[in-house]
Amino acid sequence: MRNSGSGGDRGSVPTRERLVRSTQELLWERGYVGTSPKAILERAGVGQGSMYHHFDGKAALALAAIERSAEELWASADACLSGPGTAYDKVAAYLLRERQVLRGCPIGRMTQDRDVACSAELRRPLDALFDRLRARIAEVIAEGVRAGELAAGTDPAALAATVAATVQGGYVLARAADDPAPFDAAVRGLLALLSAQVTTGPTAYPTGPAGHRSIR
Amino acid sequence: MRNSGSGGDRGSVPTRERLVRSTQELLWERGYVGTSPKAILERAGVGQGSMYHHFDGKAALALAAIERSAEELWASADACLSGPGTAYDKVAAYLLRERQVLRGCPIGRMTQDRDVACSAELRRPLDALFDRLRARIAEVIAEGVRAGELAAGTDPAALAATVAATVQGGYVLARAADDPAPFDAAVRGLLALLSAQVTTGPTAYPTGPAGHRSIR
DNA sequence: GTCTATATCTAGATAGAC
DNA sequence: GTCTATCTAGATATAGAC
Numbered sequence: 001m002r003n004s005g006s007g008g009d010r011g012s013v014p015t016r017e018r019l020v021r022s023t024q025e026l027l028w029e030r031g032y033v034g035t036s037p038k039a040i041l042e043r044a045g046v047g048q049g050s051m052y053h054h055f056d057g058k059a060a061l062a063l064a065a066i067e068r069s070a071e072e073l074w075a076s077a078d079a080c081l082s083g084p085g086t087a088y089d090k091v092a093a094y095l096l097r098e099r100q101v102l103r104g105c106p107i108g109r110m111t112q113d114r115d116v117a118c119s120a121e122l123r124r125p126l127d128a129l130f131d132r133l134r135a136r137i138a139e140v141i142a143e144g145v146r147a148g149e150l151a152a153g154t155d156p157a158a159l160a161a162t163v164a165a166t167v168q169g170g171y172v173l174a175r176a177a178d179d180p181a182p183f184d185a186a187v188r189g190l191l192a193l194l195s196a197q198v199t200t201g202p203t204a205y206p207t208g209p210a211g212h213r214s215i216r
Numbered sequence: 217m218r219n220s221g222s223g224g225d226r227g228s229v230p231t232r233e234r235l236v237r238s239t240q241e242l243l244w245e246r247g248y249v250g251t252s253p254k255a256i257l258e259r260a261g262v263g264q265g266s267m268y269h270h271f272d273g274k275a276a277l278a279l280a281a282i283e284r285s286a287e288e289l290w291a292s293a294d295a296c297l298s299g300p301g302t303a304y305d306k307v308a309a310y311l312l313r314e315r316q317v318l319r320g321c322p323i324g325r326m327t328q329d330r331d332v333a334c335s336a337e338l339r340r341p342l343d344a345l346f347d348r349l350r351a352r353i354a355e356v357i358a359e360g361v362r363a364g365e366l367a368a369g370t371d372p373a374a375l376a377a378t379v380a381a382t383v384q385g386g387y388v389l390a391r392a393a394d395d396p397a398p399f400d401a402a403v404r405g406l407l408a409l410l411s412a413q414v415t416t417g418p419t420a421y422p423t424g425p426a427g428h429r430s431i432r
Numbered sequence: 433g434t435c436t437a438t439a440t441c442t443a444g445a446t447a448g449a450c
Numbered sequence: 451g452t453c454t455a456t457c458t459a460g461a462t463a464t465a466g467a468c
Binding site: 161171176 | 245246247249250320321323324325327328329330331333339342343345346347350367370371373374375376377378379380381382383384385386387388389391392393394398399401402403404405406408409410412413
């Protein structure tokens with residue numbers, strides 16, 4: 001049982017963990033190309049030797065950071081989509097959950113990074129996350145259709161893609177404007193369309209403690 | 217009247233123009249941070265002296281390239297939105313027009329580049345483009361509402377943001393999957409929702425020569 | 433107007449001391 | 451395990467010849 005870092009017995013964050021977290025932050029802020037090992041080390045407060053001891057190099061560290069971010073994002077999204085209420089409520093909870101719009105999506109951002117998109121290994125966690133996300137949203141929608149809440153003839157997979165795309169595109173529009181308003185508008189527009197598919201009004205069900213603001 | 221490049225009288229593209237076009241391509245492929253002056257010069261086939269003669273530096277050249285790309289994108293989008301048919305037809309024409317999905321949007325991509333987003337000057341053309349685009353889509357939708365084609369109560373600005381976001385987000389999902397399918401699914405899902413807002417079926421009007429495949 | 437040579441700084445990684 | 455030196459290459463810009 002080797003010591004996995006000097007911090008474990010001091011109550012501080014182990015070196016390896018600090019490297020991963022620093023890299024998560026920097027990838028989110030600057031992307032892969034814009035993030036240098038030097039910047040990671042400075043933020044983590046460790047020397048170069050530590051980084052190359054724990055990881056093979058920049059790509060390996062980035063992979064660990066991306067996988068971690070994807071896990072965290074999935075946990076957050078799934079919590080919304082597994083919440084109380086109708087299918088509409090669950091989708092609305094996911095759409096209205098988003099935070100820090102101007103920072104963008106830590107995972108979606110990576111798709112614009114050439115070195116990431118061109119690397120099968122680095123792209124895999126992105127693909128896996130969005131695949132799971134769309135599948136989960138589609139599942140929620142399909143349940144709504146089966147329950148008679150949403151219009152029959154609704155294509156769950158297509159609508160799930162629209163939901164995920166609206167969020168990702170909302171980030172893009174908001175960053176272009178340096179203002180979260182376009183993101184909010186896109187979500188509002190989608191929820192308005194979605195509510196038109198609801199045969200039983202979403203508020204006809206008890207929505208439970210979540211109490212998300214309804215759009216229409 | 218100074219000579220604005222040695223190519224004008226030889227039928228070849230002037231140096232300055234070659235620099236702008238090369239930069240457009242590289243910004244699209246690699247983003248701002250990932251594009252070096254050296255790469256631009258190599259693609260344009262000119263020496264460094266030419267670049268620093270025509271432009272102050274990388275940022276100035278990038279600004280010219282981004283403005284050019286925005287103009288081209290606007291022309292293309294506006295053509296779709298000014299086409300024949302109903303409001304649904306026009307929006308569908310815009311949504312279905314998209315090409316080279318895996319390359320992403322040359323303008324939307326820039327929003328993920330820190331140096332661009334943090335520069336008021338470089339961000340301005342992105343903001344202007346998406347602002348015009350949303351305004352134009354909203355105009356089409358508002359006309360549809362006034363004409364009684366689309367449901368009264370529709371919020372043109374919000375729906376326009378949803379349309380633009382679906383496209384931008386579709387690119388993100390497609391690049392994550394390395395497959396255009398999620399883009400197509402997102403568009404299909406949105407058109408299905410939109411068609412539910414159509415009080416008069418879109419095919420009830422003569423759609424003219426455009427003849428876009430209808431989704432539902 | 434265009435070129436090559438040069439300068440400075442940083443990226444990314446290795447070597448080896450402690 | 452962690453540190454500081456050191457290395458090679460490339461980014462970005464300037465200088466000055468042609």
